[in-house]
Amino acid sequence: MNEQVSFTLRGRNPDVLTCIANLSNDEVFTPPELAGRMLDLLAQAWATDHGGDLWANKTVRFLDPFTKSGVFLREITSRLTLGLAQEIPDLQERVNHILTKQVFGIGITRLTSLLARRSVYCSKYANGAHSIAEGFASDAGNIWFERTEHTWAKTGTLGKCTFCGASQAAMDRGEALETHAYAFIHTNHIKTRMTEVFGDDMQFDVIVGNPPYQLNDGGYGTSAAPIYQLFVEKAFDLEPRYAVFVTPSRWMAGGKGLDGYRAKMLADKRLRNIVDFPKLYDGFPGVKIRGGISYFLWDSEHNGPCSVQTLWDGQPMGPTVARHLDSFDVLVRRNEAVPILEKVQAKAEPAFASRVSSGKPFGFRTFFHGKPDSKKLKEPVKLFGSRKVSWIDRSAVTVNPQWIDKWKVLMTAVQGTSAAVETKFLSKPIIAEPGTACTETYLVAGHFDSEEAATFCAQYLRTRFVRFLVSLRKATQHATRDVYSFVPDIPLDQEWTDAKLYKRYSLTHDEIAFIESQVAARDAELFDTDAADEVDDE
Template identity: 30%
Template sequence: MTKKFDVVIGNPPYQEDSETAPNRREPLYPKFMDAAFEVGEKAVLITPARFLSNSGQTKAAWNKKMLADKHLQVAYHAPDSSSLFPGTDIKGGIAVTYRDSAQEIGPIGTFLGGATTGMASVIGKVDARGEESFYKIVSSRALYRYSDLAIAERSEITDVVPKGAGNQVTPSSFIALDEVIFFDAEPSDGRDYVQVVGSSASKRTIRWLRSDYISAPDSRSRFKVLVAKANNSGAFGETLSSPFVAGPGVTHTDTFLTVGPFDSDQEAEACLAYLKTKFARALLSVLKTTQNNARSVWKLIPLQDFTSSSDIDWTKPIPEIDQQLYAKYGLDTEEIAFIEDNVKPMA
């Protein structure tokens, strides 16, 4: 068929309701971007920018495909969506992308936009050392799940765990099953129980659950640092929402992620100190452009030795640990000033 037009302009919907999770809306714009690239040599699209940091609800494989596309570039990025669309808060901002299948103008790679542009040279120095990534010790979602025994014995669980959640220890089930399978005090019925850390009324809450009712990954019996799965807005340099050390026998709902595990409390405390440094959180902020603390957003942070043999003295105050890290990675005065001026302190 002969093409009858040269330019197509449209305003398609960008999300749809999920069949498996009623409160979750699936993004549609990846489908429109793919379709536009198939039918046209050149395409300009205005979309949410979350995919640029491999975050949001778009598929990770699709995000990586876009970031590796040699024909795609970011023509404009607005970190604050309301600057383009007043009254609209789209986490991660808005991206205007341009694709030309006849030219190599990309790839985007690690996107640095807005406040993160000052981190380019820092990332280069960190990458040059070839160290392992911190994200290696960050758990993925749904680390803890209800056991098959729990599902078989307590039908109430499947009544409150959303369809498609895969028996995850969800925040909603933690609240709905209070005093059903979760208890404020450890029952004295002769069974083994573990602590489950969750959230109730927006406060960190600890309940007791039968140990055979929950999965047992390696971290369950060791020390770890728990970090909120979501916090703040994704603004550059923001603080983390009160990460803390948890000991053996402590589990958690999907409200949290596990960092670790570690063999000792001292190692876990050292890791906690690292998370509070401006250095680590500056690198985190490059990819964390929404409230979501997904495992992938920790990728630019280098993994450290948290034992007593470390080249960093983790017993020092956080500002002094930062100075050690700046020296270790050879940051110059301008790079240090950028981090110090733009990242909020944590005690």
């Protein structure tokens, strides 16, 4: 074999895997630099635990069960090729051993399986004339793909897949199109599935990769449900020594249907490291993943706190701290925020969330609009809606009609933009006088008998202190009732300022500086008195 063969393509400019576009929302390719960071973390853990070089071990078996571009398998192969040079001096023998005995993958689609084989074997056919591997009998080699079908559970005419929740109406598309029924999660017996795929009783030491993120679930509009958690859980069921995955960070504080997954992850003492990229587009340049992304190292033999590190523009921000993740019901992402939150919770005050309504506080959808004026209405009620005010008759309000004649504070249920950094976290409050209601564009963040009390509430919600506590639970642009759960429900009998609140909770100079570095000051206008935009520009 030619000794000049390159397995990393580093001599080429640019690396082809930095240039390819993502195929869909669930097929986000991992940048080679990020894959390298993840494997560096794995190698450090291995060296600490085993006192040796992971890449010089010819017995370790790796699996990427959701390979797309093949970047992880390619980088692993490259590192093993260098690390095993003394153990297996002959290059061709070394490469054959690595590719046939150590490196395995499962493609998520036919196209990505071909792409991964091209990245790893330098040929879309593992046994082809241009493949750098010798000895494979099949085209696939150790990067497997076969079409898998969903298992539809009937609910009426069409249903959802019992394994991944995909919508039959959206994904039952015939032979010509991909099913996106990923083989790794469409099974009740993952170890048996691995035997079926690779033809042996497979035990993997390391499972690594970037799983598909979401699938159309048949909800309203373009509704999609996360599925990355299903891949993570199946990987854990394979009982590897280590698992290293990159996923969206929404699971830390929110995410559709992720409550159970979050609870399990926070309680899992085998989580050894989390590296978090909260800034939009950081980690995956050019890819909008609201809430950011993160990768973690799971170690089956670890039993203790998890080391949490935040990266901003690729650089460490603040200290790396080992802490128990289940101290709160969500993962507080910034280490600097933890002692602040502990001081707040030490007072054991009730949560402001108890004042906040659920969605659709008066039963009206966002797209509902009343009449342009109050003429001809027997008992007119002013309706705050999406970007405008309209009028309805009192008899139309069947949900919480007792709130109509209260003073109310309204907050938009969506707050955020496409900016890479969110700094406001909540919209400007609206003081809604008696004789008013709202659509689900807003939440009712408290109802009161007097304008003064409503004003004090609005002033409180405008503080940096409150918006900082909201930010700890707000993973996306959605500002639901839950994001107010860390905000204390203090007496609204005075004007609350940040200075008063910092003193009330005995915050230090550094803690105050951290809050004010994360949350922008509001302009001089205290609150809106008319309908606000759904999205507040940053």
